[in-house]
Amino acid sequence: MNIKSLLLGSAATLIAVSGARAADAVTVAEPEPAEYVKICDVYGAGYFYIPGTETCLRVGGYVRYDAGFGDVGSFDGRTATDHEDGDAQNSWKKNARFNLKTWTGQETELGTLKTYTETKFNFPNGGATSVSLSFAWIQLGGLRVGKDETPYDQFIGYAGNVIQDTIIPYGIKDTNVVSYYFDAGSGFSGVISLEEGSDGSGISGTIDSYVPHVVGGLKYKGDWGAVTGVVAYDSNYEEVAGKVRLDVNVTKELSLFIMGGYGTDDNLRDDAGNVIDAHGRGFYKPWGGNWAVWGGGTYKFNEKTAFNLQASADDDKNYALAANVAYTIVPGFTITTEVDWDHFAHFGDGTSAVNWTKADKKNSVGGIVRFQRSF
Numbered sequence: 001m002n003i004k005s006l007l008l009g010s011a012a013t014l015i016a017v018s019g020a021r022a023a024d025a026v027t028v029a030e031p032e033p034a035e036y037v038k039i040c041d042v043y044g045a046g047y048f049y050i051p052g053t054e055t056c057l058r059v060g061g062y063v064r065y066d067a068g069f070g071d072v073g074s075f076d077g078r079t080a081t082d083h084e085d086g087d088a089q090n091s092w093k094k095n096a097r098f099n100l101k102t103w104t105g106q107e108t109e110l111g112t113l114k115t116y117t118e119t120k121f122n123f124p125n126g127g128a129t130s131v132s133l134s135f136a137w138i139q140l141g142g143l144r145v146g147k148d149e150t151p152y153d154q155f156i157g158y159a160g161n162v163i164q165d166t167i168i169p170y171g172i173k174d175t176n177v178v179s180y181y182f183d184a185g186s187g188f189s190g191v192i193s194l195e196e197g198s199d200g201s202g203i204s205g206t207i208d209s210y211v212p213h214v215v216g217g218l219k220y221k222g223d224w225g226a227v228t229g230v231v232a233y234d235s236n237y238e239e240v241a242g243k244v245r246l247d248v249n250v251t252k253e254l255s256l257f258i259m260g261g262y263g264t265d266d267n268l269r270d271d272a273g274n275v276i277d278a279h280g281r282g283f284y285k286p287w288g289g290n291w292a293v294w295g296g297g298t299y300k301f302n303e304k305t306a307f308n309l310q311a312s313a314d315d316d317k318n319y320a321l322a323a324n325v326a327y328t329i330v331p332g333f334t335i336t337t338e339v340d341w342d343h344f345a346h347f348g349d350g351t352s353a354v355n356w357t358k359a360d361k362k363n364s365v366g367g368i369v370r371f372q373r374s375f
Helices: 003-023
Strands: 056-070 078-081 088-091 093-108 111-124 130-140 143-149 174-185 188-195 213-222 225-234 239-249 254-263 291-300 305-314 319-330 333-344 362-374
Touching: none
Parallel strands: none
Antiparallel strands: 056 093, 056 362, 078 088, 093 111, 111 130, 130 143, 143 174, 174 188, 188 213, 213 225, 225 239, 239 254, 254 291, 291 305, 305 319, 319 333, 333 362
């Protein structure tokens, strides 16, 4: 065998081995293109498309820390027991909250399909954490069903931008609803709502038959402000209550409102075992007596600082005043300092709601500091 034959044989062997290895090689698949989250700006800022769907989703909420102080009964402070001598004494009223919100939106042949949920996680006064579902509704076009705040409160608007806006209460918010909202054009809109009611704040409002509570509302809104009216029928006690509200944009910095409520209470004062309250408080008329009024406004000093005020009174000679300054340190983080005063009889003072009298009332002063990071 000569050198030439040896070289040719070695080359043939190498080619054969290489071919065999090539036949056994692993083929790596081409990477598929990544599907990035797409922004959905149809319903406002913060929405994005859920991958693989036409549904837009937004997630938000806030983290809040409250520290309240003052006379017990002002809704700001609380009583505590001294660990050494057992005496009752005033103390801070604290609460930390995580609030989680979700919104969805999708266009359909029957209109916009929307959902909204809101869940609150509270840690009050170093006690056990509580969880509550505030909202869980579905809306298609104008039809809304689920857990919501009654339009008797949210359609007409709440009682100002103060923290303690219900010292003189204006409604009980929570209920299951079947509501229909409509836009009549030219600034007019309305709502009609069939509601289950709920039990809260010492008031029994859940329906006791197949007959629902009924709420209706109308609104006219312009650049100058708005006029709104709502009326509610309490099917349990066959009582009617309503509220009328005027909002005025005085200037770019100053906005004012006044809201009045009136309700019947003949059956609510019945002493034949089904009495709610000797002062005629009901689910849609939680104030004392027949009438109540709330007024106030907001003045914006600049983009970061606002002053908010609310004054209120009712037919039962209860009075309240709340004022605060809200300062936005950086976008999304606001500190609010509020002072509250009232002349009222309160739960926790050793008096029954049914047996409150003028002598039970007292002047209370308190306050609250709130830190809130919204996202």
